[in-house]
Amino acid sequence: MSRAAQDPLKTYKAKRDFRKTREPLGAKRRARGKPIFVVQKHDASRLHYDFRIEVDGILKSWAIPKGPSMDPREKRLAVPTEDHPMGYAGFEGTIPEGQYGGGTVMVWDTGTYTSLKTGDDGNEVPISEQLAKGHATIRLEGHKLKGGFALIRAGRIGGPGWLLVKMADANARPGYDITSSEPDSTASGRSIEEIREAD
Numbered sequence: 001m002s003r004a005a006q007d008p009l010k011t012y013k014a015k016r017d018f019r020k021t022r023e024p025l026g027a028k029r030r031a032r033g034k035p036i037f038v039v040q041k042h043d044a045s046r047l048h049y050d051f052r053i054e055v056d057g058i059l060k061s062w063a064i065p066k067g068p069s070m071d072p073r074e075k076r077l078a079v080p081t082e083d084h085p086m087g088y089a090g091f092e093g094t095i096p097e098g099q100y101g102g103g104t105v106m107v108w109d110t111g112t113y114t115s116l117k118t119g120d121d122g123n124e125v126p127i128s129e130q131l132a133k134g135h136a137t138i139r140l141e142g143h144k145l146k147g148g149f150a151l152i153r154a155g156r157i158g159g160p161g162w163l164l165v166k167m168a169d170a171n172a173r174p175g176y177d178i179t180s181s182e183p184d185s186t187a188s189g190r191s192i193e194e195i196r197e198a199d
């Protein structure tokens, strides 16, 4: 295989014209400390939330049309999208119209996560292994999102649908609508409108 074919960010780079968008070109990073997650509110042709978790130096990504929920009864559809570079976790700003994902991006929540799955040997099961099996459980330590969440591949292998579901733990908030109650950026405190107008 060629070097390019092994680049996990090949699709990310191919979709974008970096002369026209200020999104990071990025690269893999070496792991240090707890892995991170970010949820980016993306006011594109259709408003959605991009859920990204650090796995082996890149950000595995899903687009969640309704956003995450703190209510264990709310199963949120999460459609896999291309891997993103680690530098994308801090990206907040506007992607020009006509470019891929054109619209405004907000860092809606960010923090670290830990794996919740332990193997028969008592060791933590790597998140990449959990995802390959279509069922991962993680604990998020964000500003907004906290506690256990399950990422479950709902359809057949290769199908589009995953689900992000809050686990029933002390952090669960049944009936609480976190996306409408806490709409602004956790990085800058700005609303989508303020980010759009600043660009």
Ligand code: MN
Binding pocket: 042, 044, 048, 049, 050, 063, 101
């Ligand atoms: Mn998006």
